[in-house]
Amino acid sequence: MEADTALSHVTASGQPQMVDVGDKGRTARVARAQALVRLPAAVRALISGDELQAAKGPVFQTAILAGIMAAKRTSELIPLCHPIGLDGCDVTIVLNDAGDAVVECEARVEYRTGVEMEALTGASVAALTIYDMCKAVSHDIRIDDVRLLKKTGGKSDYHATAAGPDER
Numbered sequence: 199m200e201a202d203t204a205l206s207h208v209t210a211s212g213q214p215q216m217v218d219v220g221d222k223g224r225t226a227r228v229a230r231a232q233a234l235v236r237l238p239a240a241v242r243a244l245i246s247g248d249e250l251q252a253a254k255g256p257v258f259q260t261a262i263l264a265g266i267m268a269a270k271r272t273s274e275l276i277p278l279c280h281p282i283g284l285d286g287c288d289v290t291i292v293l294n295d296a297g298d299a300v301v302e303c304e305a306r307v308e309y310r311t312g313v314e315m316e317a318l319t320g321a322s323v324a325a326l327t328i329y330d331m332c333k334a335v336s337h338d339i340r341i342d343d344v345r346l347l348k349k350t351g352g353k354s355d356y357h358a359t360a361a362g363p364d365e366r
Contacts, residue, residue, distance in 0.1 A: 207278045216278050222310040227351030231317035233325035235299040236340040241332045242297045250299075250332070257331045258291045258299070265289035265303050265324030269316040276319070280311050287316070289324050301325050302347070312352050318344065 209215050237250075244250050250257040266287050273281035286306040294300050303320030305313035325341045332339055349356045 219310040229317035234343040238338040261324040261327040264327040265320040268323030269320030
């Protein structure tokens with residue numbers, strides 16, 4: 199198997215393993231991920247300005263906090279992720295032209311391993327929080343397009359193309 203296609207979390211004998219990063223140098227690493235929360239009309243009707251007010255409280259503010267908390271605890275949720283102390287984490291939620299919520303999470307660290315999973319976890323949990331806080335109004339909320347937008351630092355950088363995987 200080529201090095202580029204080998205699964206780093208699986209040994210040659212097929213057993214799970216945590217990647218050893220002990221010999222890697224510390225570098226600045228940044229990852230940004232996104233989740234799209236498709237809001238039905240009944241939920242969009244609750245939007246006032248840049249916030250969505252639900253019976254449980256301010257939805258976007260709560261989701262931002264949940265996303266940051268999740269990013270910080272990623273290694274507790276995903277078994278082979280390294281526990282890392284994030285240097286920074288920002289979650290933003292904006293409404294697109296269709297009235298859907300675009301959640302982005304950016305995680306930053308200077309460390310031996312990347313923060314893609316932290317960014318993806320933060321965006322995902324923020325999106326799930328929006329669903330949880332609005333499900334009393336409608337269960338037709340849909341979470342789509344959870345994906346990595348970019349990563350920098352480490353062995354290689356990545357920047358998503360404008361088209362998603364279905365359009366490539």
